[in-house]
Amino acid sequence: MSSGPFDYYAKRPHGHDHGDAHGHDHDDHAPVEDREGPPSEFEIMSRAMQELLEAKGVVTAEEIRRRIELFEEDFPYRGGRVIAHAWTDPAFRQRLLADGRAACAEFGIELEAERLIAVENTPSVHNVIVCTLCSCYPRALLGMPPTWYKSRNYRSRVVFEPRAVLREFGTVLPEDVTLRVHDSNADMRYVVIPMRPQGTEGWSEERLAGLLTRDTLVGVTVPKAEGK
Amino acid sequence: MRRQTEPATRSSYAPAPGHRFNVGDRVRIRQAFPPGHRRTPYYIRGKRGVIERICGAFPNPEELAYGFDGEPAKVLYRVRFLQGHVWPGYRGPAHDVIEMEIYEHWLEPDGDKP
Amino acid sequence: MSDEAINKGPHDIGGEPAGPVDTTDHGMRFWEKQANALRSVLSRSGVVKVDELRRAAEGLGDEYRKLAYFEVTTSALRTLMLEKGYFTEAELSARMAEIRRRFDVPDEMESPVKQKAKR
Numbered sequence A: 001m002s003s004g005p006f007d008y009y010a011k012r013p014h015g016h017d018h019g020d021a022h023g024h025d026h027d028d029h030a031p032v033e034d035r036e037g038p039p040s041e042f043e044i045m046s047r048a049m050q051e052l053l054e055a056k057g058v059v060t061a062e063e064i065r066r067r068i069e070l071f072e073e074d075f076p077y078r079g080g081r082v083i084a085h086a087w088t089d090p091a092f093r094q095r096l097l098a099d100g101r102a103a104c105a106e107f108g109i110e111l112e113a114e115r116l117i118a119v120e121n122t123p124s125v126h127n128v129i130v131c132t133l134c135s136c137y138p139r140a141l142l143g144m145p146p147t148w149y150k151s152r153n154y155r156s157r158v159v160f161e162p163r164a165v166l167r168e169f170g171t172v173l174p175e176d177v178t179l180r181v182h183d184s185n186a187d188m189r190y191v192v193i194p195m196r197p198q199g200t201e202g203w204s205e206e207r208l209a210g211l212l213t214r215d216t217l218v219g220v221t222v223p224k225a226e227g228k
Numbered sequence B: 001m002r003r004q005t006e007p008a009t010r011s012s013y014a015p016a017p018g019h020r021f022n023v024g025d026r027v028r029i030r031q032a033f034p035p036g037h038r039r040t041p042y043y044i045r046g047k048r049g050v051i052e053r054i055c056g057a058f059p060n061p062e063e064l065a066y067g068f069d070g071e072p073a074k075v076l077y078r079v080r081f082l083q084g085h086v087w088p089g090y091r092g093p094a095h096d097v098i099e100m101e102i103y104e105h106w107l108e109p110d111g112d113k114p
Numbered sequence C: 001m002s003d004e005a006i007n008k009g010p011h012d013i014g015g016e017p018a019g020p021v022d023t024t025d026h027g028m029r030f031w032e033k034q035a036n037a038l039r040s041v042l043s044r045s046g047v048v049k050v051d052e053l054r055r056a057a058e059g060l061g062d063e064y065r066k067l068a069y070f071e072v073t074t075s076a077l078r079t080l081m082l083e084k085g086y087f088t089e090a091e092l093s094a095r096m097a098e099i100r101r102r103f104d105v106p107d108e109m110e111s112p113v114k115q116k117a118k119r
Helices: A041-055 A061-073 A075-088 A090-098 A100-106 A152-157 A162-168 A205-209 A214-218 C030-044 C050-058 C062-066 C069-083 C089-103 C112-118
Strands: A115-120 A125-130 A178-183 A188-193 B026-029 B048-058 B074-082 B097-103 B107-109
Touching: A041 A061, A041 C030, A041 C069, A041 C089, A061 A075, A061 C030, A075 A090, A075 A100, A075 A188, A075 A205, A075 A214, A090 A100, A090 A115, A090 A188, A100 A115, A115 A125, A115 A178, A125 A188, A152 A162, A162 A178, A188 A214, B026 B074, C030 C050, C030 C069, C050 C069, C069 C089
Parallel strands: A115 A188, A125 A178, A178 B097
Antiparallel strands: B026 B048, B026 B107, B048 B074, B074 B097
């Protein structure tokens, strides 16, 4: 059981600089809360697989470490920047809508294997994303999906009672707004372009990006300017 | 490090030579329940919708799943469905939709008028 | 499996009745980040395809519903690594036993009687 909400985007202070060339045991990276008890069977299995594959030259510890770092410190911050830019640059927005991957590349973001479709919210249309079959998600753009996105309850219900699910997130859509649910079930990945909230005129892209949490980019909530 | 490389043309809207359906075509998802790895959700089998976009041609995931190369590539479409046509008891407004990606071999033309 | 759901995999759950969504994000434990990174590196280098990982997860049957997300990922990866001959079951068990010794974790396969006898 979790000890409480975990702010995935919070940069964690480290005891040492990742740039150091010294080899070190993976345990150096384990946050304090992971040492509450003995490792589970699956933690042991995952570790064993990695060690066997390292010994056979299939992966290196450095590759794994680097990948963890990208997921932690790079990917989660990309989506907000791209969408904030779409808010401020209408021509970029159109290019993003036409070809998500190419627009991100233009913005300096390489989406790796992701083929991206951006869908925009308007006063008459609201979009929400799910992958009912597994947990497809534009990880190279948004980082890891939140635990609720991967949960049975979300995956099962958002396709047949999306408005009820959105209410559970505190989002109520008027009846005259069309709700488009996207089941991300094959090769495409999706990101929502929310409507830019009132009261953000003149904001920098960096400040706008701060409003664009994963929840808003999946479409279960809408961004709001918090009256600063 | 060995990386999977893709042809530069494989963007979101890679060409789909020989595509059978066009945007706006009415289609029905095949009512078939074969075993094995499928990316056509159970709940959409047999349902009627409209082609929303042609996504391009991709290696068939149903074969990639078993270690085959999935060639020749199959055309992938996005199909839009009225929620009321998918769920008998759908409680939202009639204009709500659900959209997903369906491979060409799961589609049949649907000429029936509603 | 009911007669009305022929060949419906345990993952194919769109439309099934379910409870309220726990809207809080519970983040990832460190081992889950490692498991995710391992999957990602192997996928990017072409050792496994995402389609194979999905198929292996779907093949877990009843276990799929019982396991947590990264337990499914890890089980699926294990299936594929064995299938493709990257290591054997024996090698994996041996390495797991060695890791358990490093952590001084009791072997979950041992009976409670044996464990009691050690103390």
